[in-house]
Amino acid sequence: MPKEFIRIVTEDTVEMITDDTLREMKSHGTADFPFQYYIETFDWKRRESIEWHWHNEIEFVHVLDGVIECHMGEQTICMKKGDALFINSGVIHRYQAPENCKQSKCQFSDIIFSPELIAPSSSAIYRKYVQPVVTQGQPFLLLHGTEAWERKTLECYQMVQEICQSEQDLTELRIQIGISELWLYLAPQLKKADTEQQLNKHIVTQARLRMMMQFIADHYTERISLDNIASAANISKSAALRCFRAGMQVSPVGYLNDYRLNRAKELLISSHSTVSEVALAVGFDNVGYFDRVFKRAFGITPKQFAKQNIVY
16 A cells, blocks of 8 residues: 555544644655545544634545535535535534534545646646636535446545555556546536625635634734634624534634634643743733633643643
C-alpha cells in the first residue's frame, strides 16, 4: 500500500489544528501533489465531534458504516452507510454523531485535494470548469447513489480509493485522472444546484464571518461589543447575528466567549498566572463571571482545570 497517499485516522489520532479563522493548518498531501486519502474510524462515545474548521481544499466523504452528521451553518446533513458528501473549498463545517444515535461506531473514507490537482489555475480547464464551482458553486452536495450521475461519481471515487490502496505504477497520474473523471460528473450538478442569489448570499456570509472572526482573534483581550464585531465587516448588529447563526449556529458574543475560554485553557496550562490574571488576559474583567462560564463550558472551574494540567 503506498503510504504517502493514505492515512488511517481514529478518534485518538485525529488532529484538528486551526488558525484564528478556523482554517485547518494541516497539509493534505504535498506541495507538488496536494491530495490525501483518509480512512477514519470513530467511536462517538469517546469523541463527540470533529470541531468547526475549513480548508481551501475540496473534500469528498463516503460513509462506509454507521451514521454521521455534518453541520454547515444552519444546515444539518445526516449521512448513513453508502451516502457521500461533497464539501466545497472554504466552507466551514463540523462532524458529529446524530443526536440519540444508538450506533456509536462510524467509519468513513474521504479524499481531500486542491482544486489545482484537476488543472493549473492558469489553464482554460481551470477557468471554465473548476473556478466557477470553487468561487460560485454550491457549498455542499449530498449523494445517495440513486441518480445515474451519482452512481457514476461514486464509481469514480471507488476507483480513486482502489488506486490509493494498490501498488500500481503511475499512481499520481492514475489518481489525477480519477479525480478529473469524478469532477466530470460533479461539476455540472454543482453549477446548477441552486440559484445565483442563494449562492451569492452564502459567499458573502462566509466572507463576512471570516472578517469578524479575524477581528475577534485580534482584539479578544480588549473590551469589545457586538457593535465592534459587526463594524469589522461593515454590517449591522442584526446582520452580524444572522452571519454567525447561518455560519456556525452561535451568536457573535457566544463565539467571542468560546474563543476567550479556549485561550484561557492554553494560559492555564502554559503559564504560572493566577486565575484572576488569566481572566483579565483573555478579556474577562469579572473573575466571578469567568469562573461561571468556564465551568459551564468545561464542567470544572479554572482552578480545578489548572491543577489537573499543572506542568512541573
